[in-house]
Amino acid sequence: MNKLLTTILFIPTLAFSQLVVPSGTTMTVGANTLISTDGNVVVQSANFSFQSVNDANNLGGLLLGGSGQQGIGTANLLAIPNLIIDGGGTKGIIGQVLVTNQLELANGIVSTPENDNVNFLAVGSNGEATSNGTSWVTGPLLQQGSGAKFYPLGAANRYAPILLDVRGNENTLTGARAYRNDGSFVVRNLPSNVDTVSSSWVWAVFAQELNSVQVNLPIQSEDEGLFTSNENLPVVLEADTVQNLSSNLGGFTTTIGSGFNAVGSDNASVNPGGDYVRLFLLGGVLTTVPVIHNILTPNNDGSNDFLVIQAIGAYADDNEVILLDRWGTEVYRKKNFRNFNDIDNPYDGSFDDLSPGNYICILKYAGQTAKQVITVLN
Structure with a gap:
């Protein structure tokens, strides 16, 4: 077994066409170090780590800057203080990747595994996800902890971010995903006061150890027609996974991300216990109160x-x-x-x-x- 100890300290940027950390190799990346690669990152070793310091601005990280297809493959949980997506192209995730400080989406699409409890991309409880609106995650994105969590999501080559106000504890793990409705999802059993409902966009939210969550959804161009009448007020609708609408959470107009027009729910969706899986979409309530x-x-x-x-x-x-x-x-x-x-x-x-x-x-x-x-x- 390779016992080589490779320690890289105090070097601002290291560039690789491809980074491979073989099994049995211990590799510690020091503070202030940014590993940049335009190829794949393959981590076969459980002993690859970024040196931790108290200053959140000096944690180092990984920059995926290739213009074509790129990916991260890891055999074990890979904790990265800062993960920067740049260069364009699509970046795939295979394995368990935890971003502890900042997931920065500058230029490029991150593709995460669907319906997979083993492989995931997650942001830690003290971290955050950011985007300039031209880069997003297509597939599930998980975040840990409670409080306001921004999800720079997208689907069908479109940016579709959401904001969740998670009520839980530091162990709560909440995931979200955007879907462009292709007609397969049809809402049934509308609440009596709901006049219109989106047939274009749906967001899935799933969680463990969640008490409740408030949801903020973007108003995509396809959904603007829901509120063209001044008699329709925008609301957030919640559906269960068998496509029967369960509740109207109310709504108010707001913004998320970089000034993205959105609708926030007045009321929180409450987890009845156990694992939580819900679908959310926009609707319009016909009102007669001026x-x-x-x-x-x-x-x-x-x-x-x-x-x-x-x-x-x-x-x-x-x-x-x-x-x-x-x-x-x-x-x-x-x-x-x-x-x-x-x-x-x-x-x-x-x-x-x-x-x-x-x-x-x-x-x-x-x-x-x-x-x-x-x-x-x-």
């Missing part, structure tokens, strides 16, 4: 240029809108207000001359009155 949007930016940029009241269409012939400035002076009044659109009710410029500041919007509908403070910004 919601007055509280921001106006009348600058003709296509965003918040005019007043929007969700669900006002349910009272199209029985409403009145009044806008008062901070001194109580009426600046706008409209009976049977309708939301503006580009088809049959184009914007008429009613709000273009409003000065920045706070206003009171009074909505009278069906014998009821609602009030909302609206802030006008430049």
Whole structure:
């Protein structure tokens, strides 16, 4: 058996066309050392390690920088402080790879094994995964511990990240995967108040020792039509693995990753015990309760240029809108207000001359009155 001790210390970058660590070889990679390779990494030895230091910025790591097919193959659990994916191409994982500090996806696709409890790519409880939006993991990605966990996922050559707020302990292991629905997944038994549901994108979440999880899903272009009507509010829907919808988790609009528009769940999905496997997707809830949007930016940029009241269409012939400035002076009044659109009710410029500041919007509908403070910004 090879008893050679190879110790590499204090060398900023080591470049290899391919890195092979034979069985029986002890190889310690020192702090501040980044191993770079444009070939495969094959670790047959259980004694390959990165030297650990207290400074999280000096942990060293592995850079897969090849432009073609690359992979990591390891016979034992391989702990890497920092794993950087660059150069483009697809990087495959065979074996057990644990990233303890940072998984950085700069350029390239990481392919992880499907439905495999032996081979995996995981991020440790003190680590994080990052992406610039052009690089992702296709296949399952696991993360350890509780708290906010960002998953830079993708499918069908598309970026589809999610954010999970995991409630558990440091031993909780939560995995996620994105799927582009090819029609094989059909939602059944919709909750009574759900009007629309995505037929395009599904995310699977699976975990051990999980108490509950809140889910944030991206709004992909195929799903934007779910919320085109101002009477539909976005929500996160949960389905079990036999494709029967189990619950509506509610929702609010938010962002994840690098400003990616998303929907976050109001409520947490609760693990009933044992292993946890659930599917999540976006839906729209038909509401008849008017919601007055509280921001106006009348600058003709296509965003918040005019007043929007969700669900006002349910009272199209029985409403009145009044806008008062901070001194109580009426600046706008409209009976049977309708939301503006580009088809049959184009914007008429009613709000273009409003000065920045706070206003009171009074909505009278069906014998009821609602009030909302609206802030006008430049």
